[in-house]
Amino acid sequence: MKRLLSFFLCFGILLIWSSCRNDFEFTPSKGNLGFAKDTIYLDTVFTNVGSSTYNLKVYNRSDDDIVIPTIQLEKGVNSRYRMNIDGTTGLEGAQEGKFFEDVELLAKDSLFIFIETTIDISTLGGLENQFLYTDKILFDSGNDQQDVDVVTLVKDAVFIYPNKDEDTGIIETLSFDVDGDGTPDETTLQGRFLEDDELTFTNEKPYVIYGYAGVGAGKTLTIEAGARVHFHAESGLMVTNNASLTINGQLSTDQEALENEVILEGDRLEPLYEDIPGQWGTIWLFNGSENNTINYATIKNATIGVLSEGDQDAPNDKLTIRNSQIYNVSSFGILGRATSIKAENVVINNAGQSSFAGTFGGKYNFTHCTIANYWNNSFRQFPALLLNDFIVDENNAVFTNSLTEANFNNCIIYGNDNPEFLLENEGEVFNYKFTNCLLRFDNNNLQGNGNYVFDDDTFYVDNEFNQSPDFENPFENMMRIGENSDANGIGNSSFASQVPNDILGESRTALPDAGAYQSIVFEED
Structure with missing residues (x-):
């Protein structure tokens, strides 16, 4: 009987405590998000080659649970960047990876935005062999809007790669005379x-x-x-x-x-x-x-x-x-x-x-x-x-x-x-x-x-x-x-x-040092 009374007493306390919680009451963000960096540099990539995945940490330093109405790329569906926010890819279809709605962020918590890109330099309209491609990640809109810049240097290149059979998916391998008998040999290279x-x-x-x-x-x-x-x-x-x-x-x-x-x-x-x-x-x-x-x-x-x-x-x-x-x-x-x-x-x-x-x-x-x-x-x-x-x-x-x-x-x-x-x-x-x-x-x-x-x-x-x-x-x-x-x-x-000059072009004939370099006086830091 005492055990049963204790159970109902604890159960009642839990009901009262849970009815007082407001864990799921989120208020809209007010433009006071914090960011680990103000610009994401995706470094240099070759045209049509996917980049590494970079990340941005976003902080809610307030005491309130908030909801961010929108997180999106400024160039929208035309952006060459794609995002993933805490494991989600946002809206389906053309806006996938570009547009996210009602992203929740608990008080004193943070979320990760992962971003990567694949860019065809020929579609960017530049005549140079490299192009600086930029965009912005926009948080919310209007007076509450905040943004973080995204920057990538894209280089054009000459690509050399083996042929691939479209039907079988088999990639071409090298055949040549490996053993010197005059007959080409198949290799797995x-x-x-x-x-x-x-x-x-x-x-x-x-x-x-x-x-x-x-x-x-x-x-x-x-x-x-x-x-x-x-x-x-x-x-x-x-x-x-x-x-x-x-x-x-x-x-x-x-x-x-x-x-x-x-x-x-x-x-x-x-x-x-x-x-x-x-x-x-x-x-x-x-x-x-x-x-x-x-x-x-x-x-x-x-x-x-x-x-x-x-x-x-x-x-x-x-x-x-x-x-x-x-x-x-x-x-x-x-x-x-x-x-x-x-x-x-x-x-x-x-x-x-x-x-x-x-x-x-x-x-x-x-x-x-x-x-x-x-x-x-x-x-x-x-x-x-x-x-x-x-x-x-x-x-x-x-x-x-x-x-x-x-x-x-x-x-x-x-x-x-x-x-x-x-x-x-x-x-x-x-x-x-x-x-x-x-x-x-x-x-x-x-x-x-x-x-x-x-x-x-x-x-x-x-x-x-x-x-x-x-x-x-x-x-x-x-x-x-x-x-x-x-x-x-x-x-x-x-x-x-x-070998009269060292690897840097300095003369070594007067008093040669061992190695590829003639000695120098190092500059102090």
């Missing part, structure tokens, strides 16, 4: 070969590539100074048998804008993606490609910056790369497999594995290069520099190939791990030499091993070990060296005469 009129990339518009853009036999892809090449996820360039790649960048006067360099990066232009590794595939110099040259290029945010395979005994180096930078790659900056590479004034940093790996033998000559690795996104298995002469197949069988030469002259090989170079050989021919370099190697377990006898001048001549390179800010890929660098003045003048 989505992409297509460039047509003859596509074999010159200019600086007039950016290029956006979906899938792999292939350079066919006997063809050369030329990329002119100032060109910008953007790759979608799992995309890249592939240079096949008897084909060539020529990147003709030039020294820039503005090291922020890099107006004359060729820049190859992902197709996400928002600041959030500026330094994220692994956004696209690689520049793949396939076995049989020849006379590939890269000059004044910045390659960033790839899985592998450059992958060069085969042809170590070709009369000319398979790849010659000069005055170039490779940053923020999820795997390798440059990966060579039984290939031949000549590098001068090259800077590589921040790689998920090695900045440079010369694997399964080959022929490599690096002069005045900075091979560094300050990767801090995850654990990395390999040092900045890796050399070996073998591969292991799926059955654990080991195959070797001669490392005919691997010369590193006036270089810096350094990083945030120790040691920062690793030499592994299984075969008989394993030739390497470090001359006038600044090296990081302080490992008692390896030192004294046959490959790490540092007083043997057959392999090591006039190097400095474990001293400070005094990089400007290696975690931000600022790899210039300061006046206190232990790389200062240690370069060999005969090698410097072969």
Whole structure:
């Protein structure tokens, strides 16, 4: 009986309390909403490519539950923007994502507006290659109206993408002679070969590539100074048998804008993606490609910056790369497999594995290069520099190939791990030499091993070990060296005469420093 009386007593109190509540009594807003920002910048997008989703937080700082009569885009159904408010898309039909009615907002609470866009620049009436598109989000109307600006820079571009079968939805894949037997092979790589009129990339518009853009036999892809090449996820360039790649960048006067360099990066232009590794595939110099040259290029945010395979005994180096930078790659900056590479004034940093790996033998000559690795996104298995002469197949069988030469002259090989170079050989021919370099190697377990006898001048001549390179800010890929660098003045003048200017065009012949940069006096913040 007492339990029953207690139940009815509690029930009665709940009825009285609930009858006094006014939770669902909303009053119209009076133009006193608060906003986290007064302008939403959707950053830069390519024409017809959807943007990321951005958000605006709207506050009701009053003590009243309110209802916002309308939230809409000023350009209405013609707006290129679309909104979502706390998971709803507003009115149906043409006004979906454009117009919302009676949006409720509790006292001392907030809501999120999510906004994105896809814009066709050809419909905007502009003659330029870029267009600033704007709109406003309007809250309420009349004297109570408030607004927030929305701004997007839209760039025109040249799009290169594989064909897609309209009936099956199957996307075109590349077919070419993979194994060198003269017969084309089917691959699973989505992409297509460039047509003859596509074999010159200019600086007039950016290029956006979906899938792999292939350079066919006997063809050369030329990329002119100032060109910008953007790759979608799992995309890249592939240079096949008897084909060539020529990147003709030039020294820039503005090291922020890099107006004359060729820049190859992902197709996400928002600041959030500026330094994220692994956004696209690689520049793949396939076995049989020849006379590939890269000059004044910045390659960033790839899985592998450059992958060069085969042809170590070709009369000319398979790849010659000069005055170039490779940053923020999820795997390798440059990966060579039984290939031949000549590098001068090259800077590589921040790689998920090695900045440079010369694997399964080959022929490599690096002069005045900075091979560094300050990767801090995850654990990395390999040092900045890796050399070996073998591969292991799926059955654990080991195959070797001669490392005919691997010369590193006036270089810096350094990083945030120790040691920062690793030499592994299984075969008989394993030739390497470090001359006038600044090296990081302080490992008692390896030192004294046959490959790490540092007083043997057959392999090591006039190097400095474990001293400070005094990089400007290696975690931000600022790899210039300061006046206190232990790389200062240690370069060999005969090698410097072969590469008389550093990557910024400064003379190094008088007193050469190791690495790609001559030292400077850093400006204090």
